[in-house]
Amino acid sequence: MTESASPAHRPGADPVSVWRGLAEGSVLLDGFHALKHAVRFGASVPVAVTVDRAAALALADELAPDVRETLDALLTEVSDKVYASLVPRPHPTAVAALAVRPSREAGLRALARTSRDAPVVVLDQPRNLGNAGAVIRLAAGFGAAGVVTTGTLDPWHPTVVRGGAGLHFATAVERLTVGELPPGPVFALDPEGEDIRGLKLPDDALLAFGSERSGLSAELRARADHLVALPMRPQVSSYNLATSVAMTLYHWSATGGAPATA
Template structure:
């Protein structure tokens, strides 16, 4: 059977998932590249994998039990926003869950309030996966978790970490506190220095991070149990959001490790 072309109706329907409104309506999204496809297959979220003949041969081991549809290079490129597509794009089912599903897990919960950059959101999800966090909440007016750039930035970790999407950040904070979590706001003006925060970093902890440009609004920071500042030892004005999140999450992991010894 010949590979499907860019004008094929199935390819056209899949291409519509590049629009957020269509993703939301169908609760389907595109995962581009072998790492993302591997994660989606392991998580059981794949509906269909579009692959070029060359990619299907190169990743035959990965695609053994996958529902694969062969497409030509132009059709595959129309489904990918990568500059150099790897030849695999999967149509996947949404995987976000209610916040209650995260609070039953171990590890910290990460709350991103109004995080707009897909690269930052994806990197935070990837870091949360690396520290075995219970999950990530994209709260307020945060970027779409299923945006192609966000998915790609997670490098497959989107399928490994619990994900919640909630437009009401204050409600998320209150629910976490009600579930016994100590909510720590990452705030440059915080009253607690991260280097002195070990006692706060153990047990059930949720980190609250704000927007890339303006950080956490005062009203949200005030809802946290403590505001924690990352010390700046040199002359840098501040840290990139994803970098700050990584520092805080690894500080939590280190504190938990020390307490477990």
């Protein structure tokens, strides 16, 4: 679903007042691409602003004609000063919007499905917000069923959403404890595991990745059904988290799984 018009476009509505009234409980969409993806995947967007409507709509004509009409109805032009007052870090495209966060209940229902046709990515106590956003972007691109984080990192933090380019709305994204993980066999990435090149990852797998610094937690390791290792040259200590997720999802897709096509 997409919004045909935001409150900012209704007669008498002030976009700045609408923004400030909604900001605390909403998801910040930082930049044109985040707004484009959120709208494309059905986010409810009550307000969107830009310092240059013509430029933003030209980008839509070039990169996202499928949502151009919706963006035309949503975007309100504001001054540079107003735009800078609404966002913590101005984006090069000078576009920003607020979206309604999907309900936790809906996310949990999506993750709990037992007939999944794509894995769930589990980030076990991640630390880096940008890495978490990159993983969500990867998961959406491969058609993963969702991304779950354990620990203290909020997967809906504005920096994570920025790194995910608005693709949180293309998959289920939730924070859970290890005991709350959805059903399915857990394939946990670990240097001591079995070489992934000899395995076929099932579609209903939970693909678990440890933190950038300390690897898998003891609790997640105890929950794992299989330990899996990525090929790595001796004396190289580790891969970046997002790189590890990309390699693992590619292996899944190349050995029978496939990204969603619709």
